[in-house]
Amino acid sequence: MRTLGVEEEFLLVTPEGRPQPVATTVLRHASTTGRADDDEPGGNLEKEFKQEQIETSTPPRADLAELVTEIRAGRSRTDEVARQAGARIAALATAPQVVESSVLPDRRAHTIRAEFGATARDQLTCGCHVHVSIDSEEEGVRILDHLRPWNAVLLALSGNSPSWQGTSTGYASYRSQVWGRWPTAGPTAPFGDPAGYHAVIDELLGTGAILDEGMVYFDARLSSRYPTVEVRVADVCLDAEDAALQAALVRGLAESALGDPVSQPRTELLRAATWRAARSGLTGDLVSPLTGKPLPAAEVVAQLVEHVRPALAEAGDLEWVERHVATVLRRGNGAIQQMGWRAEGADDDEVVRRAVDRTLSS
Template identity: 75%
Template sequence: MGVEEEFLLVTPEGRPTAVAPTVLRHAALDEEATSAEPGGDLEKEFKREQVETSTHPRTDVRELLDEIRAGRARTSEYARLAGAEIAALATAPQEVESTVVPDRRAQEIRARFAMTARDQLTCGCHVHVEVGDDDEGVRILDHLRRWTPVLLALSANSPAWQGSHSGYASYRSQVWGRWPTAGPTAPFGDAAGYRRVIEELLASGTILDDGMVYFDARLSARYPTVEVRVADVCLDAADAALQAVLVRGLAETALAGGAEPPQPRTELLRAATWRAAHSGLSGDLVSPTTGRPSPAADVVAELLAHVRPALEATGDLEWAERQTATVLLRGNGAIQQQAWRAEGADDDEVVRRAIARTISPH
């Protein structure tokens, strides 16, 4: 399993700043950061006010967490060389006119998708889990689709948008959902079914290439993995590791066999995803097992119970239970941001507090 995280680049005062090219140049000069393993690189994102990190593939959650923290610390060092900081916030709280990176493909996307592209200063957390082949990957995609709203609720970290409180725990997911391929998908059935959907999307002429397949969960175009993309970037590094452990648990559960319950219709899954984005962990979520509203803590407990045998087999159960309890007690990033607001923090102060949490060693 591996984790990709997108971060805002901000000034030390807390304002978004378009210095990604400079940050990436500093990273490119760091020969010690290079590795023959997949992942581990600092990469550009769509906007110059953000960058993306990735871990190497890891089997042990503690090693993965160490690498997530090390990647955040290293990226912070590169950002400081450019006079900036990094913040694990899924949206910037201030009004900001973000700028597209100087890349031909990115500029073409900006021209074609207009305001949807203009507004995409959003930061997510993507989890990769290795699969044996595409058919195995599609079994996992079809199995975990009902659980992606719970992953979103645990990660929700974007309550503010363009200088206003959005009324959502994850407004990033609302902005991201404007892309034509974003969101939950219907079951694919097998690898051939998945490939047909991609081919038909490309044939429609709506998207530029298969890199614009923005499903909540998809087969990676770069690695032999399933990539789950539904989560906001997490304020706390351990919450990102929890996303990885839960996704791997869902993957192992899918491959363990057993009778699959009837698949929910995509319309119902979209509603469950909207509800998770709206209230996060602060209200009811739609239970993936009953389709009815239930307190968020109870729905998270359903997810843990569902993947319990898989977590026991990988030795992750105790850690996952402890970290989940921490998230429910302390709150996701949205709850933490709202608590800072209640203490009197303005937009810039929220970002400054987020900077400290992003690179915290604990």
């Protein structure tokens, strides 16, 4: 069975709930408390672009229950290290407050800030990245092409960024709107085969619009570090099990990609579907990958589950996925939960404090 790994980016915040630029200090503390099994990938804290955020990752796991345990353990471990720097972690894809964030004291980060101006300045955003193992690049590219129409549904399920710079945006995932300003971000055209994939990367590098291959920010890409497909479309999830749901659905899509080829919609239509998912998340319509027409979000999510049902059943994930999809549709994604807290009277700082609790208790 394919292994899965989950990378999560978190905000570093004060106990009172305000973003705090202490990533360098947190990483210094983390360097003295590494995992026991340093030969296995994942499990360590890593730097991100800004001082107000930190990234952690799980080791690769084939069993979904074990993956959930690893996600929770990673959150707990990261928060423990952050506490040593006087901070906490919050699984929020954007900070609700007005924030002037700062880049890491790193040459590449400062080069990006200088080259990309306001796009770089605004990038205090946190995502959830799923890695699913592949046997070859041929298989990986087939999976990338198969994922194209379904990535927007994954985004809708994960939406967790309704606020930006002190205002309510009206979006479930405003992170995706901010992230989409990078020159390589978003949906891609079909690649066809590894040669086609690498030709696109080479041509992008040849434009001079990006510094290096690390700035290939497609919704899904071949990992440059591991033999995996890396799906990067989702907001970081408020609830740990929602991150595991992303992983289970990605694995289901990866297995489903090995069947008969599917029709490939134009990239312009996928951009529209992605915008729709970012705007309304689970509270309105989504664009159906099967028809290209709007349908209530719950119906489109059901289409995704039905599409991957045989793969989920074979992996032993079907019952858990069906149960947790029902939970998400009933309870709501992170954006819906945040707006519920607002309705109860929570201000920006209180939203962050509640998110800290939810990050570690879910």
